[in-house]
Amino acid sequence: MNSVYNVIIRPIVSERSFDLMGQNKYTFEVAKGAAKQEIADAVEKIFNVHVIKVNTMSVKPKKKRVRYQMGNTRSWKKAIVTIRDGESIEIFGSQAAG
Numbered sequence: 001m002n003s004v005y006n007v008i009i010r011p012i013v014s015e016r017s018f019d020l021m022g023q024n025k026y027t028f029e030v031a032k033g034a035a036k037q038e039i040a041d042a043v044e045k046i047f048n049v050h051v052i053k054v055n056t057m058s059v060k061p062k063k064k065r066v067r068y069q070m071g072n073t074r075s076w077k078k079a080i081v082t083i084r085d086g087e088s089i090e091i092f093g094s095q096a097a098g
Helices: 015-021 036-047
Strands: 008-011 025-030 051-059 063-066 069-072 076-083
Touching (some): 008 036, 025 036
Antiparallel strands (some): 008 025, 025 076, 051 076
16 A cells, blocks of 8 residues: 555444444444555554554445346445544544543
8 A cells, every 4th residue: 555545545434333432443444455554554643543453344245226227335345443542533523422
C-alpha cells in the first residue's frame, strides 16, 4: 500500500459498531489487500492513538434482485481495531458512545 489514506476507506456506521465503541473497538472498511500491521499503522497515524489489536474479516457478497435482474452486492474487507484504554477516535464528534 502506498498511503495510509488508501488503507482506511471509511468508518462503518451501524448499531453494532456504536456498541463496540464502548469497548474501545472501532470498525472500518479497509482495502482488500491491506495487512493487519498496515491497518494498525494507518489508524495510529491518522487518528493519533495506540492500536492494541486488529481483527479483520472478508465480507462476502449477498444476492440481491433489482426488478427482474439478479445480482450480487460487492465483497469488501472489514477491520475491527482495538485501541488503548483512555483513548478514543472522534469519528462523529461527541456522538460516540462511551
